[in-house]
Amino acid sequence: MSETAPAPAGLEWHRVHPVTPVVRGWTVIAVLLVVVGQQTLNGLPEGENLLEGDRWWQVLLGILAVGLVGLGFSWLAWRMTSYAVDEDSVHLRTGVLFRQQRRARLDRLQAVDIVQPLVARFFGLAELKLEVAGGGDSGVKLGFLKEADANRLRGELLARAAGLRVGPSAPAGPSAPAGPSAPAGPDAGVPAPATPGAAEPGTAPPEAPEQPVTAVQPGRLIASLLRSGATVGLAIGLLGITGVVIGTREIGILFSMLPAVLGFGGYLFQRFTGEFGFRSAISPDGIRLRHGLLETRSQTIPPGRVQAVRLRQGPFWRGPDWWRVDVNVAGYGPAADSTGSNSVLLPVGTRDEALAALWLVLPDLGTPAPRALLDEGLSGLDAGENFVVAPRRARLLDLVSWRRNGFSVTDRALVLRGGRVFRELVVVPHERTQSLGIEQGPLQRRLDVATFAVHSTPGPVAPKVRHLDAHDAARLLDTQAVRAREARAHQGPELWMRRDEVPLDDARPEEATA
Numbered sequence: 001m002s003e004t005a006p007a008p009a010g011l012e013w014h015r016v017h018p019v020t021p022v023v024r025g026w027t028v029i030a031v032l033l034v035v036v037g038q039q040t041l042n043g044l045p046e047g048e049n050l051l052e053g054d055r056w057w058q059v060l061l062g063i064l065a066v067g068l069v070g071l072g073f074s075w076l077a078w079r080m081t082s083y084a085v086d087e088d089s090v091h092l093r094t095g096v097l098f099r100q101q102r103r104a105r106l107d108r109l110q111a112v113d114i115v116q117p118l119v120a121r122f123f124g125l126a127e128l129k130l131e132v133a134g135g136g137d138s139g140v141k142l143g144f145l146k147e148a149d150a151n152r153l154r155g156e157l158l159a160r161a162a163g164l165r166v167g168p169s170a171p172a173g174p175s176a177p178a179g180p181s182a183p184a185g186p187d188a189g190v191p192a193p194a195t196p197g198a199a200e201p202g203t204a205p206p207e208a209p210e211q212p213v214t215a216v217q218p219g220r221l222i223a224s225l226l227r228s229g230a231t232v233g234l235a236i237g238l239l240g241i242t243g244v245v246i247g248t249r250e251i252g253i254l255f256s257m258l259p260a261v262l263g264f265g266g267y268l269f270q271r272f273t274g275e276f277g278f279r280s281a282i283s284p285d286g287i288r289l290r291h292g293l294l295e296t297r298s299q300t301i302p303p304g305r306v307q308a309v310r311l312r313q314g315p316f317w318r319g320p321d322w323w324r325v326d327v328n329v330a331g332y333g334p335a336a337d338s339t340g341s342n343s344v345l346l347p348v349g350t351r352d353e354a355l356a357a358l359w360l361v362l363p364d365l366g367t368p369a370p371r372a373l374l375d376e377g378l379s380g381l382d383a384g385e386n387f388v389v390a391p392r393r394a395r396l397l398d399l400v401s402w403r404r405n406g407f408s409v410t411d412r413a414l415v416l417r418g419g420r421v422f423r424e425l426v427v428v429p430h431e432r433t434q435s436l437g438i439e440q441g442p443l444q445r446r447l448d449v450a451t452f453a454v455h456s457t458p459g460p461v462a463p464k465v466r467h468l469d470a471h472d473a474a475r476l477l478d479t480q481a482v483r484a485r486e487a488r489a490h491q492g493p494e495l496w497m498r499r500d501e502v503p504l505d506d507a508r509p510e511e512a513t514a
Contacts, residue, residue, distance in 0.1 A: 008086070011084035011086060011091060012084060013082040013083065013084045013093070014082060014083055014084065015078070015081065015082050016078065016081060016082075016083070016142065016143060016144055016145060017123075017125055017144050017145055017146060018078070019123050019125060019144070020074070020078050020081075020125075020143065020144045021071060021074035021075040021077070021078045022071070022074075022119075022123075023117070023119050023120050023123065023125060023143075023144050024074045024077075025067070025070050025071035025073075025074035025075075026067075026119055027070075028066060028067055028069075028070030028071075029063060029066075029067040029070070032062075032063045032066060032067070033063065036059060036063070073096070076096045077094070077096055080093070080094065080095060080096050080099070081093065081094050083140075083142050085153075085156070085157070085160075087160065088105060088106055088107065088160070089103050089104060089105050089106060090103070090104045090106070090130060090140055090142075090157065091103050092104075092140050092141075092142065102140055104130050104132045104139070104140040105132065106157060106160050106161040107161065108132045108133045109130060109131075109132055109157070109158075109161040109302060109305075110131045110132055110133055110301070110302070110305045110329055110330045110331035110332075111130075111131040111299060111300065111301045111302070111305060111329055111331060111332065112128070112129070112130055112131070112154050112157060112158060112299070112300045112302075113128070113129040113131070113297055113298065113299045113300070113342075114126050114127070114128055114129075114147075114150050114151065114154060114297070114298040115127045115129060115143075115295065115296070115297050115298075116147070116292075116295065116296045116297075117294075117295045118294045118295060120143075120144055121296070123144075124146060124147050125143075125144035125145065125146060125147065126143070126144060126145060126146075126147045126150040126151075127141055127142065127143025127144050127145070127150070128141070128142040128143065128145060128150045128153060128154060129141050129142075129143075130142075130157070131329065131330075131331030131332060132330075132331050133330040133331060133457075139331055151207075154300065155207050155208075155285075158208075158285040158286070158300060158302065159285075161302060162284075162285060162302070208283045208284045208285045209283060209284075210281040210282065210283035210288055211281060211282050211283070212279065212280075212281045213280045213281055213282055213356055213357070213360060214278075214279065214280045214346060214349060214353050214356060214357065215278070215279045215280075216275070216277075216278040216279075216346070216347055216348060216349065218276060218277070220348055221272065221275060221276065221278070221347060221348060222272070224317070224322060224347070224348035225268055225271060225272060227314070227316035227317055227322075228268075228271075228314065228316065229314060229316070230264055230267055230268055230271075231268060232316065233264060234261065234264040234265065234268070237257070237260065237261065237264070238261065241253065241254065241257050241261075270341075271341070271347075272293070273292065273293040273294050273295070274291065274292060274293075274295075274341035275291055275341055275344065275347040276291065276292060276293035277290070277291055277292065277293065277296075278290070278291040278344075278346070278347050279291070280345065280346065280357065280360065282360055285300060285302060286300050286301045286302040286303050286305070287299075287300070287301045287306075287345075287360050287361070288300050289301070289344075289345070291341065291344075291347075292341075297341075297342070299342070301327075301329060304431075304491070305329055305330065306327045306328070306329055306361045306429075306432070307327075307328040307329065307330060307428070307432045307434070307456050307457045307459070307461075308327065308328040308426060308427070308428045308432065308454070308456045308457075308459070308461040308463055309325065309326075309327050309345065309358055309361050309362070309426070309427045309428075309461070310325070310326045310327070310424060310425070310426045310427075310460065310461040311323050311324070311325055311354050311358065311378065311424070311425045311426075311427075312324050312325075312326065312419075312422060312423065312424050312425075313378070313422070313423045314421075314422055315421050315422070317348075320350070321350060321351050322348050322349065322350065323346070323348075323349060323350070323351060323353075323354035323378070324344070324346065324347060324348055324349075324354075325344070325345040325346040325349070325354050325357045325358065326343050326344055326345065326459075326460040326461055327343055327344075327345050327361065327459070327460075327461065328343065328456045328457050328458070328459030328460070328461045329343060329457070329459065330457040332458075332459055343459050343460050345357045345360065345361070351375075351378065355371070355374060358374075358427065361427075361429075362412060362413060362427060362429060364412055365410050365412055365413060365427075366410035366411030366412030366413060367410040367411065370410075372385070372386070373386045373408060373410070373415065374415075374425070377408065377415055377417045377425040378423065378425050379423065380404075380417075381403045381404060382403050383406070386408045387406035387407065387408045387417060388406055388407055388408070388468075388472055388476075389403070389404075389405060389406035390402050390403075390405040390406065390449065390465075390466070390467045390468055390469070391449065391467075391468075391469045393447050393448075393449070394447065394449050394466075394467035394468075396443075396447065397443060397444065397447065397449070397466075397467050398466060398467055400420050400421065401418060401419055401420040401421075401466075402467060403420070404417055404418055404419060404420045404423070405417065405418050405465055405466050405467055405468070406418075406465065406468075407452070407465050407468070407476065409476075409479070409480070409483070412429060412430065412487075413427050413428060413429050413430060414427075414428045414430065414433070414454065414463075414480060414483075415427050416428070416454070416463050416464065416465045417465070418464070418465055418466060426461060426463045426464075428454050428456065428463050429487070430480075430483045430484050430486075430487035430488075431484065431487035431488045431490075431491045432456070433454055433480065433481075433483075433484035433487075434454070434455045434456055434457065435454075435455040436452075436453070436454060436455065436477050436480055436481055436484075437452075437453045437455060437477075438450050438451070438452055438453070438473050438474065438477055439451040439453060440470070444467065444470075447467075448469065448470045449467045449468060449469060449470055449473075450467075450468060450469075450470045450473040450474075451464060451465070451466045451467065451468070451473070452464065452465050452468055452473045452476055452477065454480075
């Protein structure tokens with residue numbers, strides 16, 4: 001996880017790009033403009049206008065004054081921010097009034113993101129986000145850097161995290177004062193000798209090759225949003241409001257319902273902009289995801305970092321048989337973003353494309369007929385050939401979904417099935433099991449059923465199967481604990497490049513265009 005221990009001596013500290021205060025400071029003005037606009041809209045039904053008369057220039061001067069203060073504070077924060085990289089960690093010093101020094105261990109690296117907000121793209125800058133195991137606030141953010149420097153540094157950090165020997169590289173930003181942890185001397189500023197077999201000093205390791213897997217076209221993304229529950233709810237709400245206004249002839253009702261309409265619309269807009277241009281690829285350094293319209297994001301999830309995978313289908317996606325694939329990654333907290341775009345492996349795709357996304361995480365499901373098992377999990381009912389399901393008496397607690405609730409166990413993963421209106425299939429690799437539990441309420445005890453839960457890292461996926469026979473749930477708890485312990489004992493090292501390398505082209509899915 002991210003630590004606050006002092007950095008070792010001899011590190012070379014660098015500052016982020018000098019334009020960073022402008023990129024960060026403008027958000028203060030943007031927030032003030034949103035507040036002024038909201039207050040103006042809220043006052044219109046009562047005939048109050050915040051910008052009426054000569055007050056507009058006073059509001060403008062206030063916004064400019066606060067904006068200048070925010071810009072000044074951003075400049076001070078930039079002056080006090082510096083970072084350094086050594087063989088096994090990334091160090092970050094921040095804070096104006098209260099100084100803080102954080103350390104992100106590369107052997108605990110869960111994901112590396114390159115984020116470019118809209119304003120940063122105008123200056124060719126990007127922010128490098130390192131997500132490490134430990135929760136939503138355990139990561140380290142290096143921003144802003146030149147886009148080329150951010151990509152180079154990402155490649156270097158992934159190579160170090162994989163266990164490759166990387167020589168000293170050129171700094172990604174201007175040097176910062178050494179400070180007490182980096183004493184000057186006759187050898188200060190002299191590059192350290194390169195490690196045998198490592199990259200030459202001043203050069204970055206070559207970027208790992210990648211093979212494209214999926215690409216979601218804008219037309220399909222728009223169609224999926226139009227078929228979503230949020231759009232249907234928005235349409236029903238607008239029809240209801242229109243009917244009430246026509247019946248009562250009270251136009252003020254429109255203003256009172258405006259926040260709810262804006263909430264639905266804002267959610268759909270964030271989904272569209274966050275998942276626009278979604279592409280996925282596989283490479284030796286992990287799963288690569290790229291998406292975003294206003295704010296672009298390039299994610300790299302190293303091998304073995306995905307804790308759980310969920311394939312989900314809403315009722316309005318039944319016709320085209322579309323599915324959405326979400327994942328839990330340690331370091332991505334539940335509040336990483338409001339729409340969950342950071343934890344998406346595929347925003348929308350056909351069944352084959354969704355299964356191709358699953359293969360990125362778990363190429364070997366550990367069963368001789370994986371497609372038959374997954375098809376039964378995605379759309380099957382009752383026991384079938386592969387699943388243990390809830391007993392018939394569970395229909396008293398779940399009249400709709402009881403025939404879907406069930407589980408299957410393979411050599412590599414636990415597969416949980418549930419939901420009939422919103423179908424779900426959750427896959428948890430045995431070695432990624434955090435802990436297990438059984439939940440049983442008073443009605444469940446009377447019916448001798450129980451809910452089995454796998455406790456995963458924070459994220460959109462909550463592995464759980466409801467209303468199993470109590471004896472089946474207890475047996476699964478015992479056997480899954482043994483399987484998880486054995487799988488963790490045989491899993492590969494955190495430095496994944498020290499394993500026997502597998503050629504990139506072996507057993508890779510073909511590129512799919514959604």
